[in-house]
Amino acid sequence: MTQAEIKLCSLLLQEHFGEIVEKIGTHLIKTGSQPLRVIANDTGMSLDQVKKALCVLIQHNLVTYQLQKRGFVEYEASCSRVLRILRYPRYIYTAKTLYSDMGELIVEELLLNGKMTMSAVVRKVANRLTETMEDGKTMDYGEVSNTFVRLADTHFIQRCPMAPETTETSDAPPPPVPTLAVNEKDMYVVPNLNLIGKGKRRRSFDDEDDGEHKAKRQKQDADSKEPPPDDGIYWQANIDRFHQHFRDQAIVSAVANRMDQIFRSLPAGYNIVKQILDQYLTLLADDPLEFVGKSGDSGGGMYVINLHKALATLATATQESIVQERFGSRCARIFRLLLRKKHLEQKQVEDFAMIPAKEAKDMLYKMLSENFVSLQEIPKTPDHAPSRTFYLYTVNTLSSARMLLHWCYKSVANLIERRQYETKENKRLLEKSQRVEAILASMQATGAEEVQLQEIEEMITAPERQQLENLKRNVNKIDASENQVDETIFVLESYIESTVKKL
Amino acid sequence: MSGSGKGRGRAAFTFNIEAIGFAKGETLPEVAFKPPPLFPPTDFKPVPLKMGEEEDYMLALKQEFRASMKKMPYFMQKEDENQGIEKYSKKYLQMRKESMEWTPAGGKTKKGKVATPKSNVDVLKKIEELEKKGDEEKSDEEKEKEKDKEGEEEEEEAGNEQEEYDEEEHEEENDYIASYFEDGDDFGAGSDDNMDEATY
Numbered sequence: 001m002t003q004a005e006i007k008l009c010s011l012l013l014q015e016h017f018g019e020i021v022e023k024i025g026t027h028l029i030k031t032g033s034q035p036l037r038v039i040a041n042d043t044g045m046s047l048d049q050v051k052k053a054l055c056v057l058i059q060h061n062l063v064t065y066q067l068q069k070r071g072f073v074e075y076e077a078s079c080s081r082v083l084r085i086l087r088y089p090r091y092i093y094t095a096k097t098l099y100s101d102m103g104e105l106i107v108e109e110l111l112l113n114g115k116m117t118m119s120a121v122v123r124k125v126a127n128r129l130t131e132t133m134e135d136g137k138t139m140d141y142g143e144v145s146n147t148f149v150r151l152a153d154t155h156f157i158q159r160c161p162m163a164p165e166t167t168e169t170s171d172a173p174p175p176p177v178p179t180l181a182v183n184e185k186d187m188y189v190v191p192n193l194n195l196i197g198k199g200k201r202r203r204s205f206d207d208e209d210d211g212e213h214k215a216k217r218q219k220q221d222a223d224s225k226e227p228p229p230d231d232g233i234y235w236q237a238n239i240d241r242f243h244q245h246f247r248d249q250a251i252v253s254a255v256a257n258r259m260d261q262i263f264r265s266l267p268a269g270y271n272i273v274k275q276i277l278d279q280y281l282t283l284l285a286d287d288p289l290e291f292v293g294k295s296g297d298s299g300g301g302m303y304v305i306n307l308h309k310a311l312a313t314l315a316t317a318t319q320e321s322i323v324q325e326r327f328g329s330r331c332a333r334i335f336r337l338l339l340r341k342k343h344l345e346q347k348q349v350e351d352f353a354m355i356p357a358k359e360a361k362d363m364l365y366k367m368l369s370e371n372f373v374s375l376q377e378i379p380k381t382p383d384h385a386p387s388r389t390f391y392l393y394t395v396n397t398l399s400s401a402r403m404l405l406h407w408c409y410k411s412v413a414n415l416i417e418r419r420q421y422e423t424k425e426n427k428r429l430l431e432k433s434q435r436v437e438a439i440l441a442s443m444q445a446t447g448a449e450e451v452q453l454q455e456i457e458e459m460i461t462a463p464e465r466q467q468l469e470n471l472k473r474n475v476n477k478i479d480a481s482e483n484q485v486d487e488t489i490f491v492l493e494s495y496i497e498s499t500v501k502k503l
Numbered sequence: 504m505s506g507s508g509k510g511r512g513r514a515a516f517t518f519n520i521e522a523i524g525f526a527k528g529e530t531l532p533e534v535a536f537k538p539p540p541l542f543p544p545t546d547f548k549p550v551p552l553k554m555g556e557e558e559d560y561m562l563a564l565k566q567e568f569r570a571s572m573k574k575m576p577y578f579m580q581k582e583d584e585n586q587g588i589e590k591y592s593k594k595y596l597q598m599r600k601e602s603m604e605w606t607p608a609g610g611k612t613k614k615g616k617v618a619t620p621k622s623n624v625d626v627l628k629k630i631e632e633l634e635k636k637g638d639e640e641k642s643d644e645e646k647e648k649e650k651d652k653e654g655e656e657e658e659e660e661a662g663n664e665q666e667e668y669d670e671e672e673h674e675e676e677n678d679y680i681a682s683y684f685e686d687g688d689d690f691g692a693g694s695d696d697n698m699d700e701a702t703y
Contacts, residue, residue: 015569015572016572016578016652017572017577017578017582018578018579018580018581018582019579019581020579020581021577021579048606049579051607052579052605052606052607053579055607056577056579057578060577087570088564088565088568089562089565089621090561092568093560093561093564094555096560108564108568111568112568112571112575113575113577114577127589131588167670271650325547325549325550326545326547328546328547371615384539425693476562477552479562479565479566480552480553480558480562482565483558483561483562483565484553484558
């Protein structure tokens with residue numbers, strides 16, 4: 001865990017869970033797995049607070065626990081999982097594109113709550129959808145359940161590990177920590193629920209229904225005190241599946257950009273004649289990008305997508321673009337040259353890039369100081385005398401990627417800090433505008449006149465309004481930037497991960 | 504014999520400087536003797552942000568998500584110090600916060616004792632504590648029981664039942680419960696689950 005990652009995690013925890021959880025979460029990330037009492041001692045918080053914070057973190061899949069051999073339980077936080085919080089809007093949006101509003105709300109509820117039972121999710125989502133519908137219409141539970149099942153079938157949501165069934169007649173004391181496990185086969189199995197019902201609005205504006213509505217509401221609340229039929233079966237969002245989807249999207253769009261000229265002449269619809277399909281596949285396979293490779297001739301030709309290469313290419317393209325935007329197109333030319341030729345001497349760089357020596361030197365040193373390129377020494381003599389050593393410039397994409405990833409984390413942390421600073425500076429003004437809005441809303445509800453409303457609106461002066469506008473614009477810009485930096489983080493992380501794991 | 508390099512006292516490198524590209528005798532670049540500036544001037548301005556429907560929607564999602572998280576019971580706020588002026592609305596905000604208070608469910612069992620079923624413990628606890636604590640505690644324990652099952656839902660129910668609870672909490676401690684006779688149909692049946700235990 002680098003400093004930048006820890007800082008970013010701490011900011012994310014603080015924004016979403018409050019300071020107490022932030023303190024404990026950050027402590028766990030910094031120090032690794034620790035038992036309860038040590039956490040309480042080190043952070044100086046009361047045992048109750050620590051317990052509560054750990055509950056919240058475990059509920060949201062950010063902390064896991066393990067029974068150690070000596071008999072005590074240790075808690076461990078997952079830094080990378082905390083960083084995923086940055087990507088939540090992207091997950092929700094993806095669910096929306098794939099499964100429309102219902103999917104979006106289901107995933108949003110699961111992310112908000114960490115773990116939920118299916119019945120709870122369905123109920124909440126139906127209520128929310130009902131509120132957006134016209135008066136009198138309600139959302140049926142059946143439709144929401146269907147979408148839920150579809151999400152489970154495509155593995156976008158999965159079951160959480162469950163505690164094993166305990167037999168009633170067990171005499172031994174229960175273990176200090178339940179060992180949670182989930183059967184691979186059951187991970188996406190939806191419980192057989194018969195969820196019948198409709199969504200409820202939170203506030204009903206029908207006066208006549210008010211009397212019985214209250215009574216009905218109380219009765220329904222009494223009903224909901226019983227445990228739901230799928231008690232104990234909790235669901236969570238399957239982050240890895242979303243990542244798979246993003247990765248596939250990225251590769252497809254990269255290839256599409258490449259094949260753009262040919263794609264335009266593509267016949268409409270999927271009924272591509274076999275010969276044309278063959279042509280495309282050969283083109284793709286021969287393409288220097290090497291996304292698609294031919295692995296044999298059985299069945300007319302076996303084609304495979306080279307994921308490692310694809311991810312590496314995406315990461316490299318990102319780096320190239322970063323160099324271009326930071327240092328200019330000439331530097332980018334040198335960078336691309338080095339990528340292609342792997343190792344070059346100073347003189348060769350000047351020659352191949354066709355850039356005057358002085359400028360080439362300047363640019364190379366600038367990039368060297370920022371660690372985009374590195375020097376490789378090749379000694380001619382065993383004593384490594386500098387006058388008799390070759391110095392070659394080279395680009396190490398993996399280490400470059402790691403460095404850029406670190407930069408990204410730092411940038412996002414800076415962005416969040418700046419956003420919080422801006423909000424804090426204008427806190428008084430924000431509170432004032434919220435109060436005015438509340439007054440306006442209540443006055444409108446009780447039917448006030450135009451003149452009165454205008455008077456209230458004028459409580460906020462014109463320069464203050466301007467200030468508020470600026471603040472809103474800045475905060476939006478910063479938020480949007482955070483989202484976009486996260487896209488780069490995703491590409492770089494996928495690349496680095498693919499090199500680490502030997503699939 | 505021993506005067507190697509350019510001459511006495513002059514700086515000389517141990518290698519051929521032409522290898523890294525500097526011509527002989529050329530002025531070398533400045534030596535850095537302080538850390539680089541915090542906000543160095545850049546030659547190239549950053550690329551403008553991506554704009555579009557997708558980005559706008561995700562921005563809205565992000566801000567809404569953050570706002571929702573702040574209202575959830577998962578958000579644990581540190582107690583702020585008194586801000587000097589006691590606001591009238593503070594009392595009502597406090598009510599809402601307290602109705603969302605929860606404690607981790609399930610106590611640790613001491614060595615040797617088998618854990619009794621949770622519901623019994625809760626009922627016993629309730630009977631004991633009812634005489635000591637007021638109505639606020641009841642809502643706490645209800646929430647505590649259900650927190651693990653229906654976390655978010657509490658918030659809405661609390662919102663719903665807020666009106667009913669508010670009445671009771673505002674009142675002074677007396678034996679008359681305001682909503683006791685308001686809903687004639689539900690007298691004793693289910694208007695408030697803990698009613699039963701209050702009558703002895």
